[in-house]
Amino acid sequence: MDYRTALTTCTYCGCGCNLYLEVLDGQIIDTIPCKTSPVNEGKLCIKGWNVHEFVQSPNRLTRPLLRKEGTFEEVSWDEALEFTASKLRDIKEGYGGDSIGFLTSAKATNEENYLLQKFARAALGTNNVDHCARL
Amino acid sequence: MIKEVKKRVKELLDSGKITGFLGLRDMNGHVGPHLFCDGGDLEALVLGDRERPGDSRYPLNKQLIHLARSYPEDTFGVLVRGCDERGLKTLSTWNQLHPDKVVPVGIACPQELAEACECLRPYPDEFVCGEKVEGCPYDSVAQLDGIDLAARFDHWMREFEKCIKCYGCRDICPMCFCKECSLESNELIRTGDIPPEMPLFHLTRAVHMAGRCIDCGLCNEACPADIPLRTLYKKVADIIDEEFHYRPGYVADQKSPLNILSQPGVE
Amino acid sequence: MTNSVAELENSDCIFVIGSNTTSSHPLVATRIFRAKQKGARLIVADPRKIHLALMADTYVRQNLGTDVALINGIIHVILERGWQDQGFVEERTEGIEELKKTIQSYTPEKVSEITGVSAEDIVKIAEDFGTADAASIVYCMGITQHVTGVDNVKSLANLAMLTGNVGKESTGVNPLRGQNNVQGACDMGGLPNVYPGYQAVTMPDNQKKFESRWSASLSDQVGRTVSDMLSGLSDGSLKALYVMGENPMLSDPDTAHVEEALKAAELLVVQDIFFTPTAELAHVVLPGSSFAEKDGTFTNTERRVMRVRKAIEPVGDSRPDWQIIQEISNRLGYAMAYDSPEAIMNEIAEVTPSYGGITYDRLEGSGLQWPCPDRDHPGTKFLHKDAFARGKGMFHAIEFMPPAETVDPEFPFWLTTGRIHVHYHTGTMTRNSPTLNAEVSEGFLEINPGDASQLGIREGDEVKVISRRGQIRVKTVFTDRVERGLVFMPFHFVESNANALTNPALDPIAKIPELKVCAVRVEKAA
Ligand code: SF4
Ligand code: SF4
Ligand code: SF4
Numbered sequence: 001m002d003y004r005t006a007l008t009t010c011t012y013c014g015c016g017c018n019l020y021l022e023v024l025d026g027q028i029i030d031t032i033p034c035k036t037s038p039v040n041e042g043k044l045c046i047k048g049w050n051v052h053e054f055v056q057s058p059n060r061l062t063r064p065l066l067r068k069e070g071t072f073e074e075v076s077w078d079e080a081l082e083f084t085a086s087k088l089r090d091i092k093e094g095y096g097g098d099s100i101g102f103l104t105s106a107k108a109t110n111e112e113n114y115l116l117q118k119f120a121r122a123a124l125g126t127n128n129v130d131h132c133a134r135l
Numbered sequence: 136m137i138k139e140v141k142k143r144v145k146e147l148l149d150s151g152k153i154t155g156f157l158g159l160r161d162m163n164g165h166v167g168p169h170l171f172c173d174g175g176d177l178e179a180l181v182l183g184d185r186e187r188p189g190d191s192r193y194p195l196n197k198q199l200i201h202l203a204r205s206y207p208e209d210t211f212g213v214l215v216r217g218c219d220e221r222g223l224k225t226l227s228t229w230n231q232l233h234p235d236k237v238v239p240v241g242i243a244c245p246q247e248l249a250e251a252c253e254c255l256r257p258y259p260d261e262f263v264c265g266e267k268v269e270g271c272p273y274d275s276v277a278q279l280d281g282i283d284l285a286a287r288f289d290h291w292m293r294e295f296e297k298c299i300k301c302y303g304c305r306d307i308c309p310m311c312f313c314k315e316c317s318l319e320s321n322e323l324i325r326t327g328d329i330p331p332e333m334p335l336f337h338l339t340r341a342v343h344m345a346g347r348c349i350d351c352g353l354c355n356e357a358c359p360a361d362i363p364l365r366t367l368y369k370k371v372a373d374i375i376d377e378e379f380h381y382r383p384g385y386v387a388d389q390k391s392p393l394n395i396l397s398q399p400g401v402e
Numbered sequence: 403m404t405n406s407v408a409e410l411e412n413s414d415c416i417f418v419i420g421s422n423t424t425s426s427h428p429l430v431a432t433r434i435f436r437a438k439q440k441g442a443r444l445i446v447a448d449p450r451k452i453h454l455a456l457m458a459d460t461y462v463r464q465n466l467g468t469d470v471a472l473i474n475g476i477i478h479v480i481l482e483r484g485w486q487d488q489g490f491v492e493e494r495t496e497g498i499e500e501l502k503k504t505i506q507s508y509t510p511e512k513v514s515e516i517t518g519v520s521a522e523d524i525v526k527i528a529e530d531f532g533t534a535d536a537a538s539i540v541y542c543m544g545i546t547q548h549v550t551g552v553d554n555v556k557s558l559a560n561l562a563m564l565t566g567n568v569g570k571e572s573t574g575v576n577p578l579r580g581q582n583n584v585q586g587a588c589d590m591g592g593l594p595n596v597y598p599g600y601q602a603v604t605m606p607d608n609q610k611k612f613e614s615r616w617s618a619s620l621s622d623q624v625g626r627t628v629s630d631m632l633s634g635l636s637d638g639s640l641k642a643l644y645v646m647g648e649n650p651m652l653s654d655p656d657t658a659h660v661e662e663a664l665k666a667a668e669l670l671v672v673q674d675i676f677f678t679p680t681a682e683l684a685h686v687v688l689p690g691s692s693f694a695e696k697d698g699t700f701t702n703t704e705r706r707v708m709r710v711r712k713a714i715e716p717v718g719d720s721r722p723d724w725q726i727i728q729e730i731s732n733r734l735g736y737a738m739a740y741d742s743p744e745a746i747m748n749e750i751a752e753v754t755p756s757y758g759g760i761t762y763d764r765l766e767g768s769g770l771q772w773p774c775p776d777r778d779h780p781g782t783k784f785l786h787k788d789a790f791a792r793g794k795g796m797f798h799a800i801e802f803m804p805p806a807e808t809v810d811p812e813f814p815f816w817l818t819t820g821r822i823h824v825h826y827h828t829g830t831m832t833r834n835s836p837t838l839n840a841e842v843s844e845g846f847l848e849i850n851p852g853d854a855s856q857l858g859i860r861e862g863d864e865v866k867v868i869s870r871r872g873q874i875r876v877k878t879v880f881t882d883r884v885e886r887g888l889v890f891m892p893f894h895f896v897e898s899n900a901n902a903l904t905n906p907a908l909d910p911i912a913k914i915p916e917l918k919v920c921a922v923r924v925e926k927a928a
Contacts, residue, residue, distance in 0.1 A: 001154065001155070001172075001205075001206060001209070003155070003170040003202060004169075004170070004713075005168055005169060006694075006711050006712065006713035007162070007163045007165055007167060007709075007711055008693065008694070008709070008710050008711045008713065009582075009693075009700045009702075009708045009709065011582050011692070011693040011700075011710075011831070012582055012826045012831070012832075013426060013427055013428075013580070013581070013582055014427065014580060014581060014582055014583075014584060014585065014702055014703035015407070015427055015429040015702060015703065016582060016700055016701075016702025016703070016708055017429055018165070018708065020167045020168065021694055021713040021714075022168075022198065022201070023713050023714055024201060024202070024205060025205070026715065028694060028713060028714060029201055030198075030201065032167070032168065032193065032194075032198075032307075033303070033307075033357060034167060035165075035166065035167075035190065035191040035192070035193065035356075036164075036166050036185055036190075036191050037165065038408065038706075038768045038769075039407065039429065039702065039706065039708075040359075040429050040432075042191075042356055042357055043301075043303060043357050043358065043359040043432065044301060044303055044357075044359070044429075045299060045301045045359060045429065045823065046299075046300060046301045046302060046823060046824055046837075046838065046841065047823075047824065047825075047826055047832060047838065049302060049303060049306050049837075050835050050837045051835075052694070053834070053835035053836060053837060053838070054692070054831040054832070054834040054835045055692050055694045055695070055714070055717065056714075056717060057835075059676060059677070059834050060675055060676065060689070060717050060718060060720070060834075061674065061676060061677055061681075061687065061690075061718075061720065062689055062717060062718020062719050062720055063689060063718065063719050064686070064687065064688055064689060064719070065681075065684075066686050066687075067684070067685045067686065072687070077719070077721070077729075080686055080688060081688075081729050081730055081733060082733065083685075083686055084686050084688070085730050085733035085734045086733075087668075087669045087685075088642065088669070088671075088730070088734060089734055089735075091641045091642045091668060091669060094641075097621070098623075098625075099639070099640055099641040099642065100641065100642040100643070100644065101625075101631035101635075101640050101642070101643045101644070102643075102646075103628065103631075103643070103644070103645045103648045103650070104587050104590070104592035104646055105583075105587060105592075105646045105647030105648050105723075106580070106581035106582070106583050106584040106586075106587045106647075106648075107581060107583060107647045107648075108583065108587070108646060108647050108690075108723050109583065109586070109693070109696070109698025109699055109700060109710055109723075109724075109743065110583070110586040110589065110590050110698065110699045110700065110701060110707070110747070110750065111698045111699065111724055111743040111746040111747055111750070112646070112698065112722075112723040112727070112743075113583070113586060113587045113590035113591075113592050114590040114591070114598060114746060114749075114750050115723075115727045115728065115738070115740075115746060116592070116644075116646055116723075116727055117590060117591045117592055117597075117598070118616060119727050119730070119731050119736070119738075120644075121597075121603075121612070121616070121618070121620055121621070122616040122617075122618035122620065122736055123618070123731050123734050123735075123736035124734075125618070125619065125620065125621055126621060126625055127594050127595070127603050127621050127623060127624060127625030128594060128625035128626045128631060129591065129592055129593065129594055129625055130592065130593060130594050130625070130626065130627050130628045130631065131584075131588075131593075131628070131648060132628060132648045132650060132653045132654065163709070163766050163767070164767025164768070165767065293457075296456055297435050297457065299424050299425075299428050299431065299453070299823060300823065301428065319840065319841075326840070326841050326842065327822070327842040329424060329453050329823050330453065330456075359429060359431070360431075360432065360435055361432070361436060361439070
């Protein structure tokens with residue numbers, strides 16, 4: 001039996017409510033609002049209360065997909081990463097780093113956003129970095 | 136206080152009487168529910184009194200049901216205050232928990248909390264720490280009963296109007312265990328609207344909790360609109376008591392007169 | 403936000419404009435309810451009669467896209483009656499004379515004509531806001547998603563400064579950030595013109611600093627915005643787009659144009675947790691892990707940096723996004739060797755002054771609100787306490803300008819878009835949540851019963867909604883939340899994609915499209 005509660009921050013809106021994900025044997029079974037949070041003081045909205053539901057949805061993407069002759073095929077990480085890296089390299093060499101654009105994400109963590117813009121700026125030499133947050 | 140609780144939990148775990156103890160833990164700078172499985176690892180166990188007594192209570196019985204459903208053979212310990220113990224008793228009459236698979240570790244609440252809760256019995260039958268204090272009457276109910284009907288109706292409608300339909304009052308409630316919830320039925324209450332139909336949504340829940348609500352107040356604390364739900368349910372509890380002489384959880388094994396016939400249990 | 407969410411509770415007056423707070427930021431609404439309970443005056447201005455309007459002391463429905471006029475009108479009355487905070491204006495601001503000149507002509511009567519708000523209501527708002535001890539402004543996308551978005555925001559800043567409601571507790575101009583980590587995405591340099599911490603890429607000192615820290619040579623040219631990237635793909639000047647966790651096919655205006663642009667890409671990389679409409683167009687799709695499967699931090703709307711903690715292992719073969727990026731970077735020859743998100747945060751703190759004092763250890767408990775420049779700094783509850791970043795606060799004299807598209811005989815309805823309480827953004831996550839999807843499972847068009855009967859439609863009927871850019875079919879909901887002549891649609895639903903209709907016209911400075919206003923025609927579906 002492996003029962004645990006993990007304290008985290010809601011991934012939906014900008015309020016940033018703190019909540020516990022209740023995990024039993026690797027399955028997230030419920031969400032519990034954090035009582036001592038300065039933000040939400042033990043309350044959540046309907047999205048927060050159900051934030052665990054999408055995580056283990058059967059519709060999640062679980063394998064890298066590569067378009068081959070028009071249709072997607074499941075491929076190994078190695079193949080997907082190699083494809084991405086080599087295409088990016090080709091385009092950078094052929095047209096310059098400024099021919100590549102990057103959209104960072106209002107849903108990803110700070111660390112991931114930092115890393116993607118660093119990748120764009122340092123590895124590809126472009127400031128073409130933006131996100132859809134104006135929307 | 137906490138020393139006695141830790142001692143008791145350690146005994147239970149070390150003796151193998153329980154698989155785990157569902158209690159509260161101070162971790163990551165916050166208090167949250169936790170299953171303690173090792174008698175040597177009770178350092179972070181707390182009682183949920185952070186800044187004020189009882190300010191970080193959680194629906195541990197609800198989490199206990201989750202565990203019991205997946206591990207019906209195991210016995211678990213659980214931290215209980217007066218209200219939680221009422222919950223355990225009532226849940227067992229509804230066949231949601233087996234009393235012999237649960238070992239409550241009781242604590243009695245201090246005066247301050249009993250008053251804030253207007254709790255009729257702020258202590259469990261047995262407790263390992265705390266002092267027994269007198270129960271407190273439902274002043275909030277009396278106060279509303281004192282104003283005339285039209286004003287009272289206005290008051291409630293103004294409160295209900297704030298509802299954002301988070302269903303938090305239901306989701307946090309240790310006594311809500313139906314597989315299908317009438318609050319979600321589109322035939323009864325149109326889905327998608329906020330505020331939800333007034334006063335239908337709130338009265339539906341109040342009626343549903345009649346004979347089941349053990350007056351823990353967790354719904355009230357979870358309501359993002361600060362609607363005084365606990366007062367509403369206290370009032371309903373008074374009515375049931377007058378009519379049927381029944382208050383859930385105060386007498387062991389006593390079943391709700393409202394639902395003797397239909398038991399949606401898990402058995 | 404300049405101030406913190408909890409401070410709202412103690413405001414004496416809260417002016418909510420262009421924010422459907424109970425739906426989009428419910429836990430901010432909690433504080434507004436509490437302020438009201440404590441006796442605060444609540445003013446709500448929104449073209450749609452939103453939930454919060456029910457409990458407002460004053461609720462006004464301004465015509466779509468007339469916010470500048472409304473705010474100028476309020477300012478006009480405040481100045482006329484002498485309700486401004488003269489001391490604050492003299493000590494902390496400049497440019498008041500210009501402002502006075504401009505707002506001269508915005509009499510309540512004239513403003514009433516433009517906005518549809520009565521002159522009495524304008525005076526009442528001016529009095530409530532102007533005479534309150536501590537007044538807060540709360541706004542959201544209803545203010546920013548306009549061609550005059552920046553003007554709207556500046557006008558609100560004018561109002562706050564004029565009344566001295568800046569730099570103290572329970573006041574301020576408080577934008578509610580739409581998505582959970584928009585604040586963080588911006589803070590981390592997810593913008594074409596700045597490095598992390600808003601350090602301009604065009605400043606040689608910044609460039610040098612990052613070049614040495616990152617051991618790379620960096621560009622000093624401001625990059626492309628989203629809309630420039632899309633038009634670059636269309637005209638061939640941009641060859642590749644790498645999209646992490648965004649869904650422009652649904653979130654961006656004028657979907658037909660977005661699709662054409664994405665299809666033109668030589669390389670479209672999409673990293674996401676679901677197979678979104680944007681992923682459908684990709685060459686390669688990389689499955690990322692959700693927030694529940696990794697460590698990290700989010701920064702909320704009040705600048706509070708808080709921990710995200712791993713609860714379960716990555717689902718399937720998915721990988722945390724930081725690992726994916728690191729892998730690709732290494733393969734491309736730019737070495738990255740972080741062993742955890744914490745290691746990344748340590749680097750962030752090193753290069754980002756406002757995050758300088760942030761470490762995972764210190765985030766235990768309540769988190770930290772930036773600016774937090776060093777390890778001993780307690781974080782910052784509200785901004786501009788003693789001075790504005792640029793010294794004195796600048797008033798901006800702003801004239802009202804109508805929206806980019808207005809109604810005409812061919813497209814006689816105003817369309818505005820927004821969120822509903824159960825769904826989030828493009829619905830990728832919420833529509834995969836059975837409980838949320840059961841609450842509202844399809845898109846709808848809100849229309850006034852008067853208009854509906856004139857069109858001969860019955861409630862629940864499917865209608866065609868047509869704009870200059872596209873058309874969709876959607877079922878109708880009759881409600882007086884919208885006045886005659888106005889219709890509303892949520893934008894979460896791919897089957898009835900509101901952004902097939904919306905106008906991509908941009909604010910010239912912020913480059914935000916005018917998603918909140920366009921002209922449409924509603925027809926009975928055959
Ligand atoms: S629980 Fe609701 S209010 Fe809180 S962050 Fe999540 S979406 Fe926002
Ligand atoms: S007080 Fe509220 S949460 Fe507690 S049992 Fe009654 S209805 Fe449920
Ligand atoms: S907790 Fe409060 S806001 Fe949420 S559904 Fe219940 S009454 Fe409404």
